[in-house]
Amino acid sequence: MRNFIELMRQQGRVEEIESPCSTVYEAPRMASRTDKILFFHDLDGRRGVMNLLSDRRSLAAALGVEERDLVGHLAGMTYNGRVVDAGRLEGGIPADLSRLPVMKHFPGDAGRYFTSGIVFSRYDGVENASIHRMMVLDDGRVVARLVEGRHTHTLLKEALARGEKLPVAVTVGTHPLVTFAACTRVPEGKELAYAAELVGGELPVRECENGVRVPDAEIVLEGYISAEKATEGPFVDITGTYDPVRQQHVIEFTKMYCREDPIYHGILPAGDEHKLLMGAPYEPKIYRAVGEVTTVRDVLLTKGGAGYLHGVVQIRKNTQGDAKNAIMAAFAAHTSLKHVVVVDEDIDIHDPHDVEYAIATRVRGDTDIMVVTGVRGSSLDPTRLGDGTNVKVGVDATMVMGREDEFRRAEWV
Template sequence: MRKFIDEMREQGLVDEIERPVSTRFEAAQMAVKTDRVLYFHDCDGKEAVMNLTADRRALAAALGADEKGLIRRLAAANYDGNLKPMGKLEMRPADFSELPVMTFYPKDGGPYITAGIVFSRLDGVENASIHRMMVTGKDRVAARLVEGRHTYVMHREALARGERLPIAMVIGAHPAVTFASCTRVPEGRELQFAAELLGGELPVWECPNGVLVPEAEIVLEGYIGNETAEEGPFVDITGTYDFERIQPVIEFTGMWTKENPVYHSILPGGSEHRLLMGVPYEPKIYRAVAGVTTVRNVVLTTGGCGYLHGIVQVRKNTQGDGKNAIMAAFAAHTSLKHVVVVDEDIDPFDPEDVEYAIATRVRGDRDLMVVTGVRGSSLDPCREGDGTNVKIGVDATMTLGEEEKFVRAGWDE
């Protein structure tokens, strides 16, 4: 992570915050005002970084790609990088008072770790994912384990055997590792995906409980057992509060840090949070749409919380391709709420250009698809009590055979 921060410094993209900053609200209030990297030299006496990949250009740079070609590169991933064993880590007792864990909003249930990557290991399979974790003690957190996701399933399986699930958490990993942990990949291939993104090989260390971790500023090991605690409220990607739940407690039994570690924190509901939630779904949508027509690009928009709104750019081969692309996008990302399909001449990264396509190429009686009573995102405040919602697809493409009606005037005709 430090190397990546230095690369951002060389490009003039880091704001150095030398003055003392509080972990309670103040750091969050500064991060929400900019997408630039914020490096805090004195965050309650510790070093910390926010907005590490808060814009698409920075994220693309971290993944070794250019912004416009990022999704095509990710869609071609094989998840086949190599792991290089580096030995075992020696731990000391865990103590969260040594870290600048932040409280972001007034109604937060407590201080939250938001950029901690949790590695879980069971039967030789290792999963990596990010969970929001509310600190409840010097060595304990209440972790939101989403039902049906891999960590949740592994935890249930361990409990069924009468065992605790061994885990490790890293804070301050390279952004490629963070991104890989946010991506739906073949089971247990997150570290291999990170290795692929970083050039083919990733050094890993073994914690005393057997869990493998990549290089990071901070490493903690522990277990998820039967203990539970109230977790929340917490602000999610929509900028609204998610409610309290009873969630599993992670007990940390050991801790390792670099000298003067740099703590990474992700602003809940901020640009980095939205990019890390949404961009991993873009290659999945890209591959799905490629199965029905020629796809050029996919963007989950910032205004759509990086998760609920998508723009799909295609080259139509038949008149029905726009609607087929809509259905493929909804199938690939079930939390997607609204999707707009545009032609190759429309820039999917430009909201004004997309609006132009809607204004000039859409007839409401012909080009809208409305699907009711379908599963939506649990994060959407307007979902029904049973979790269902309404999805709308907009085919904003030109009518095949009538392209001359839609040609925009210019000097390169």
């Protein structure tokens, strides 16, 4: 992470905050007002960073590709990076969360939350890595939101069924591409291999005392998830609204490892970094799925759609039905997607005015809008019904084949 921050410094994308700053509301509020990386030199007496991956330009820089090639590059990944055993993790001390500048982001939050912590787990030979928000209960425990059916929750159920706890290690302050990999749905157990591929082909990992393997990080918290539960929430999620309060599992930390003068990484809930990490990992998945039914050019999950619920897909039509097939492929690839617009190659999907122009001039409401009812959507969408179902809308904003001259805009040669 330190190398990436230095790279961003060289590009003039880091703002140094030298004056003292509070972890309660102040730092999060500052992060909401800029897309620059904020480096806090005195975050309640500690060092911290926010907005590490707040835009696509930063993600492209981390990958070493042009921003315009970002989705295509990610769509070509094969999850085959080399994970290298670098030995045991040494030098730990008893866990003490009071030593870390964990933030309280909004007045309605139930408490201080870890928002960038990657939960690495390992059970019965199977590994997983994913980000879970974690509310601090005391100096050694947090309560984590474990989404039912996701891999961490599945491994926990297996461990509890055998009367055992699930060993975990939480990292804070990893390279942003490792964080990105942990946010991506990959084949089972491939998160570390994917991270290795993203960073250039190889990723060293060290083993904690409980057997869990972790990559380089500023902070590592080692412990176990048990059957114990506690109240989790309220907490602001991706839409900027409060997620429901739930009973969730407790993680008890037994040990912590820190680099000298560690840099704490905080992600602002519903901020640009949160939206990018939630949505951008699905863009290559949609890209590949649409590529199975037509010629795909680009995919974007829009910032206005919370970076997660709204998508725009750019295609080159080969047959008149391609746009509607692309709509169905996009919904299948990203089941939380609520509204998707499919456009032609001449529309800039990163310009919302251009996308609106396509809707205004190329859509007939009676033939070009698909409405699908009674389908599973995102649990984060406030419009969902009590059974979790919702409505999806697909918009074919492409030109009618054979009549392209009637739709093309005038341009200078």
